[in-house]
Amino acid sequence: MSGHVAPARAPLPPVFVEALGSHFGDRLQTGEAVRLQHGSSEAHFEPMLPDLVVFARSTEEVQTVVRLCTEAGVPIVPFGAGTSIEGNALPVRGGVSLDLSQMDQVLEVRADDFDCTVQAGVRREQLNADLRATGLFFPIDPGANATIGGMASTRASGTNAVRYGTMKDAVLSLTIVTPDGKVVRTARRARKSAAGYDLTRLYVGSEGTLGIITEVTLRLHPVPEVISSAVCGFETLEGAVQTVVQAIQLGVPLARVEILDDMQMRAVNRWSKLDYPEVTTLFFEFHGSEGSVAEQVETVKMLSAHNGGGDFSWSNLPEERAKLWKARHEAYYAAVNLRTGAIGWATDVCVPISKLPECIAETKRDLAGSSIPATILGHVGDGNFHVVFSIDPNAPEEMQEVEALNARLVERALALDGTCTGEHGIGLGKQHWLLAELGEDAVDLMRTIKRALDPKDLFNPGKIFAL
Amino acid sequence: MSGHVAPARAPLPPVFVEALGSHFGDRLQTGEAVRLQHGSSEAHFEPMLPDLVVFARSTEEVQTVVRLCTEAGVPIVPFGAGTSIEGNALPVRGGVSLDLSQMDQVLEVRADDFDCTVQAGVRREQLNADLRATGLFFPIDPGANATIGGMASTRASGTNAVRYGTMKDAVLSLTIVTPDGKVVRTARRARKSAAGYDLTRLYVGSEGTLGIITEVTLRLHPVPEVISSAVCGFETLEGAVQTVVQAIQLGVPLARVEILDDMQMRAVNRWSKLDYPEVTTLFFEFHGSEGSVAEQVETVKMLSAHNGGGDFSWSNLPEERAKLWKARHEAYYAAVNLRTGAIGWATDVCVPISKLPECIAETKRDLAGSSIPATILGHVGDGNFHVVFSIDPNAPEEMQEVEALNARLVERALALDGTCTGEHGIGLGKQHWLLAELGEDAVDLMRTIKRALDPKDLFNPGKIFAL
Numbered sequence: 001m002s003g004h005v006a007p008a009r010a011p012l013p014p015v016f017v018e019a020l021g022s023h024f025g026d027r028l029q030t031g032e033a034v035r036l037q038h039g040s041s042e043a044h045f046e047p048m049l050p051d052l053v054v055f056a057r058s059t060e061e062v063q064t065v066v067r068l069c070t071e072a073g074v075p076i077v078p079f080g081a082g083t084s085i086e087g088n089a090l091p092v093r094g095g096v097s098l099d100l101s102q103m104d105q106v107l108e109v110r111a112d113d114f115d116c117t118v119q120a121g122v123r124r125e126q127l128n129a130d131l132r133a134t135g136l137f138f139p140i141d142p143g144a145n146a147t148i149g150g151m152a153s154t155r156a157s158g159t160n161a162v163r164y165g166t167m168k169d170a171v172l173s174l175t176i177v178t179p180d181g182k183v184v185r186t187a188r189r190a191r192k193s194a195a196g197y198d199l200t201r202l203y204v205g206s207e208g209t210l211g212i213i214t215e216v217t218l219r220l221h222p223v224p225e226v227i228s229s230a231v232c233g234f235e236t237l238e239g240a241v242q243t244v245v246q247a248i249q250l251g252v253p254l255a256r257v258e259i260l261d262d263m264q265m266r267a268v269n270r271w272s273k274l275d276y277p278e279v280t281t282l283f284f285e286f287h288g289s290e291g292s293v294a295e296q297v298e299t300v301k302m303l304s305a306h307n308g309g310g311d312f313s314w315s316n317l318p319e320e321r322a323k324l325w326k327a328r329h330e331a332y333y334a335a336v337n338l339r340t341g342a343i344g345w346a347t348d349v350c351v352p353i354s355k356l357p358e359c360i361a362e363t364k365r366d367l368a369g370s371s372i373p374a375t376i377l378g379h380v381g382d383g384n385f386h387v388v389f390s391i392d393p394n395a396p397e398e399m400q401e402v403e404a405l406n407a408r409l410v411e412r413a414l415a416l417d418g419t420c421t422g423e424h425g426i427g428l429g430k431q432h433w434l435l436a437e438l439g440e441d442a443v444d445l446m447r448t449i450k451r452a453l454d455p456k457d458l459f460n461p462g463k464i465f466a467l
Numbered sequence: 468m469s470g471h472v473a474p475a476r477a478p479l480p481p482v483f484v485e486a487l488g489s490h491f492g493d494r495l496q497t498g499e500a501v502r503l504q505h506g507s508s509e510a511h512f513e514p515m516l517p518d519l520v521v522f523a524r525s526t527e528e529v530q531t532v533v534r535l536c537t538e539a540g541v542p543i544v545p546f547g548a549g550t551s552i553e554g555n556a557l558p559v560r561g562g563v564s565l566d567l568s569q570m571d572q573v574l575e576v577r578a579d580d581f582d583c584t585v586q587a588g589v590r591r592e593q594l595n596a597d598l599r600a601t602g603l604f605f606p607i608d609p610g611a612n613a614t615i616g617g618m619a620s621t622r623a624s625g626t627n628a629v630r631y632g633t634m635k636d637a638v639l640s641l642t643i644v645t646p647d648g649k650v651v652r653t654a655r656r657a658r659k660s661a662a663g664y665d666l667t668r669l670y671v672g673s674e675g676t677l678g679i680i681t682e683v684t685l686r687l688h689p690v691p692e693v694i695s696s697a698v699c700g701f702e703t704l705e706g707a708v709q710t711v712v713q714a715i716q717l718g719v720p721l722a723r724v725e726i727l728d729d730m731q732m733r734a735v736n737r738w739s740k741l742d743y744p745e746v747t748t749l750f751f752e753f754h755g756s757e758g759s760v761a762e763q764v765e766t767v768k769m770l771s772a773h774n775g776g777g778d779f780s781w782s783n784l785p786e787e788r789a790k791l792w793k794a795r796h797e798a799y800y801a802a803v804n805l806r807t808g809a810i811g812w813a814t815d816v817c818v819p820i821s822k823l824p825e826c827i828a829e830t831k832r833d834l835a836g837s838s839i840p841a842t843i844l845g846h847v848g849d850g851n852f853h854v855v856f857s858i859d860p861n862a863p864e865e866m867q868e869v870e871a872l873n874a875r876l877v878e879r880a881l882a883l884d885g886t887c888t889g890e891h892g893i894g895l896g897k898q899h900w901l902l903a904e905l906g907e908d909a910v911d912l913m914r915t916i917k918r919a920l921d922p923k924d925l926f927n928p929g930k931i932f933a934l
Contacts, residue, residue: 088780110819110846111823112712115819154661155660156661157659157661157926168665168668174706183908183913184905184909184912185905185909186905186909187886188886188904189884190817190849190851190885191817191820192628192817192886192889192890193622193850193888194624194672194888194889194892194893195886196893196898196931197673197914198622198667199905201668201669202665202668205665221848222715222716222718249689250692251689251691251754288718288759289718289762291607291758291762292759292762345603350659352582353501353658354580383658412782413657417655417657418655419657419660421662422657422660424661425662426663430662433662434662434663438651439651439652440649441645443663445666445920446666448919449664452915452916452918453912466665
């Protein structure tokens, strides 16, 4: 976390800082530590500091910040939990880091409608804790305990997406502050609507470049009557993926199905003190009634055996399930810590599911030629997987090597009609690949929208694409 | 269909018509009959004729039309099957009606990836016929045999949406011709992506106002092992809706659940020669394995009995199911034909599901005070319902009365935090209500996007909002 980038910039206009200060008092902070925290990410990017940090507590306060910033021409970058991994919240042109973590109120839960409205700074674990008494839950689980606003901004998804979708499916409506300082609610609470342009989906995944998300209305789901989990190691990658494809063909409503390669299993065993066989492994979760879950388990067990799966170890016990998913949630840290003192670089791609074995197999061959430890884990039902590199921070040549490995990975995914990012977003890290994926004309369309809505380029400038 | 609107307009520039003609030969048509067909809708709107109709067969041909139109400043309105009901495809400023019905090729079915790519003019029944051998199906069913491009443009949904989502969920990627004549593919084929702005969802529901959709890549689903259907009449509306809410709470994955009021049941009995009890009725469909469907049926049967349901008549027989859904599909015509020679006006709203009994009950009270026959039917799992009016074409005062009834319906839905249209789109008919629903600032955001992408206002002008 040393040697952060601090390009020469004109200081913020004193009258602007004064006006902000008069509104926010000690919730405007300029100390080095807080700026460094807001200018750093969990990933491999060098820190880039904002000029100041403001902690907002309401949509109205966000509106105040937006109006002052646009008036003064100061960049404004929303900040949630800081868990994004493509540098999505780094203030590359300084300005204001607008911290929304104090907007942490669950505003309303409407159990009868299977929905709720939260402030953008609510974290997903907090929300699920709050929901416990209702019999409902919020299924999107990207691993990190991210904020709901951040998850909406990056179109996050994670382990449950195969059954419950991504943030694009989970968000019913957003409250946003537009670049011209208006408060807009993008939709009503109806489960579906054909009323005009889908502003909700335009803002989901826009990474703060079109305005600030301040409140989110979310679809919720009933907690299943029975939840079972299972683990199964496979002789081959193809066998593991075929098991999932066939399960989907048979209509098995898999709730979670994660693939971990041999390296990732070794990392998980070490980090979480487990003793799974260190082979390509699927982690499953099944949701449903007792009868339905029993049938799902039976079907998948049969398919696994048919496709070279080993011992199919399943359980209805919450503690067994918790152990399994704790290991999965810690997989990133387990992977990074394959080397002591290493730093992590996580990347993700997503391909049509029939291309997944080819994409993973080629990637493994490529990784095998490198000296840098790297693991593969993914959401196999969606064709989405991650590579996590464990990089020696004192060996700058390793960063270059990972860059090359990542580039080949993304090119491989694109050649298979996949995407350069299934769930991390473009941020700073994948702008070149967005162009390769969709072409100049598509990105120009995005730029046209950006310029129309944010003509001064003040909202998280420098992200997704160069203007 | 008489007395169509023909406002005084300057004729199209001869050089433009000549250029179009040299490209399209006899696929450029100017006859009164074909123009009337493309200037009419199934709904209550007066015909508005285009200057000419062009039948395109490829994305390149659409690009040619777009370039000639933008050069000459001629409006361009895409036309699919003409089944939309808010006047969505009426050429209010004349110009070119761009008929895409000859773009009817299913370009590729990738069964291993559960997806396919079709030209925009493919109709949903044709697609499902083509898919039969694959074991997959395309679930979105708005009733009418609409084109896939039209369904994408209006964000259609229908009877299966409670389980399989709407067009926003079904579309993986679009090929569009932008107003500046570029061909853009909005996404790759990955099941999910976090790569930049969600252009796919921006175009789904944009009603041709931002460019022309020429190809659509769709998610497909495995045909369920077992499909059961059921019918059950209820003592009360509340009992019917409570049955559905409780089923969802219990995690029953309802594939279809339609509500038909007593008037609609009377219409269905007459039209389809059936003898169901003429009370509030639910039509169900259950998809899954044999065990799962049996369990679903058992659960819903129990809930129905508990909530004042009568005879719960269910069947696994395809012919029984076909009879039931044929009646449902004909419900619109059945409703219109409650009076001989009547014309139909169908409207739709969608509210949070807990508000559905209140919204329907109040609507029924309002309809009871009118002399115009009207039925209610809806997709109860989504909180979405339709009112179909049977209007005497020779009694102009009836049109006014329906306008007032429709206005009160929409206001009622908005007061309950619902939307003015769940699946028909805004078109011409609901522009005022879009403003009421989302507010001037939200609609201004849409206008800003429209102006940025279509600065000359040539693409389906006059729809969704006034510029």
